[in-house]
Amino acid sequence: MVDRLIRAKASYLLLxxxxxMVLAGLAWGGFGKVMANGIVICLDCIGLI
Amino acid sequence: xxTRRWTQIxxxxxxxxxxxxFGTRTIYQGSAKGxxxxxxxxxxxxxxxxxxxxxxxxxxxxxIRPGATAGAGDRLLGAVRQASSVPVSALxxxxxxxxxxxxxxxxxxxxxxxxxxFLQDLLYKIPGPKLRLPRWMRYGKYFALFVLAxxxxxxxxxxxxxxxxxxxxxxxxxxxxxxPPKGGLPPTGWFFWLKIGILVAFLAWMVVTKRPFCRxxxxxxxxxxxxxxxxxxxxxxxxxxxxxxxxxxKACPVDIEIFEDPxxxxxxxxxxxxxxxxxxxxxxxxxxxxxxxxxxxxxxx
Numbered sequence: 001m002v003d004r005l006i007r008a009k010a011s012y013l014l015l016x017x018x019x020x021m022v023l024a025g026l027a028w029g030g031f032g033k034v035m036a037n038g039i040v041i042c043l044d045c046i047g048l049i
Numbered sequence: 050x051x052t053r054r055w056t057q058i059x060x061x062x063x064x065x066x067x068x069x070x071f072g073t074r075t076i077y078q079g080s081a082k083g084x085x086x087x088x089x090x091x092x093x094x095x096x097x098x099x100x101x102x103x104x105x106x107x108x109x110x111x112x113i114r115p116g117a118t119a120g121a122g123d124r125l126l127g128a129v130r131q132a133s134s135v136p137v138s139a140l141x142x143x144x145x146x147x148x149x150x151x152x153x154x155x156x157x158x159x160x161x162x163x164x165x166x167f168l169q170d171l172l173y174k175i176p177g178p179k180l181r182l183p184r185w186m187r188y189g190k191y192f193a194l195f196v197l198a199x200x201x202x203x204x205x206x207x208x209x210x211x212x213x214x215x216x217x218x219x220x221x222x223x224x225x226x227x228x229p230p231k232g233g234l235p236p237t238g239w240f241f242w243l244k245i246g247i248l249v250a251f252l253a254w255m256v257v258t259k260r261p262f263c264r265x266x267x268x269x270x271x272x273x274x275x276x277x278x279x280x281x282x283x284x285x286x287x288x289x290x291x292x293x294x295x296x297x298x299k300a301c302p303v304d305i306e307i308f309e310d311p312x313x314x315x316x317x318x319x320x321x322x323x324x325x326x327x328x329x330x331x332x333x334x335x336x337x338x339x340x341x342x343x344x345x346x347x348x349x350x
Contacts, residue, residue: 008336010279011279011280011281014148014152014276015149015153015281018148018152019145021141021144021148021149022141022146022149024141025140025141025142026138028138028141
């Protein structure tokens with residue numbers, strides 16, 4: 001019972017942590033900046049260079 | 050057709066709706082490319098609208114290196130995007146996104162949404178001799194996640210997982226060779242053919258083994274597998290009703306004995322076992338539903 005409670009609480013805590021990470025990433029860098037800087041299309045990644 | 054097939058088709062279309070490429074021959078680089086797709090789909094695919102979370106994760110690892118700059122491919126596409134101001138925020142965003150999906154629903158989207166998982170389900174339907182996957186090979190995906198997609202990109206500054214990724218070959222490299230973007234492409238080298246070799250090997254394996262890529266090499270599946278046992282959405286087995294007839298094992302697309310381990314990290318929550326169980330012993334639901342006794346959820350102990 002205690003183990004189940006701990007696991008259930010851990011799930012909710014991790015959910016909060018990950019939501020916080022997403023929001024912090026967006027807020028800190030700015031949504032536009034994250035989109036502009038964090039994601040690129042690399043042709044070398046697909047073996048074409 | 051089953052509901053899951055429809056959601057997999059929808060997932061493939063949602064991931065790849067940029068049909069404007071056929072007219073413009075320009076890979077979409079707008080703001081939607083900054084949104085991670087909750088599935089494995091190469092964002093260099095000419096039709097891709099969203100980004101691959103593993104590609105984005107690797108790029109974030111490259112960006113947090115001191116003095117990091119964008120890669121050669123960016124220069125080729127005229128999209129040099131140095132990330133000096135926000136490298137950590139990009140990593141927070143991408144890692145948070147992957148973790149958020151994993152802790153919410155485990156690997157459910159592998160079974161219901163992922164375009165590459167859909168391809169594997171289809172290829173396994175080809176009749177012929179079938180092989181079971183040795184258990185130890187499951188650990189390969191954790192190597193793919195921690196070493197190929199995180200550690201090596203951080204050390205070398207090169208997106209090594211993407212360089213070898215068979216989904217990238219199938220959805221990005223081959224279509225771009227057949228329909229090159231405006232401005233053309235450089236000539237292919239030996240690395241291109243190495244990638245094609247890896248792709249062909251995986252495609253052949255998919256015909257004889259259930260979802261071999263998901264189970265041995267998918268870093269996204271590995272990340273979600275780590276979250277799966279404690280995710281909010283879980284599978285349950287009523288051990289008093291289960292008679293271990295193994296109907297669930299026969300129906301399972303990843304060969305899990307769910308009656309042994311309902312919280313298996315390998316489970317993709319496809320619900321095939323739930324449908325196959327003649328006793329109705331397999332159920333599923335979110336933690337809060339279980340607390341209220343919905344979904345027929347019974348104590349696992």
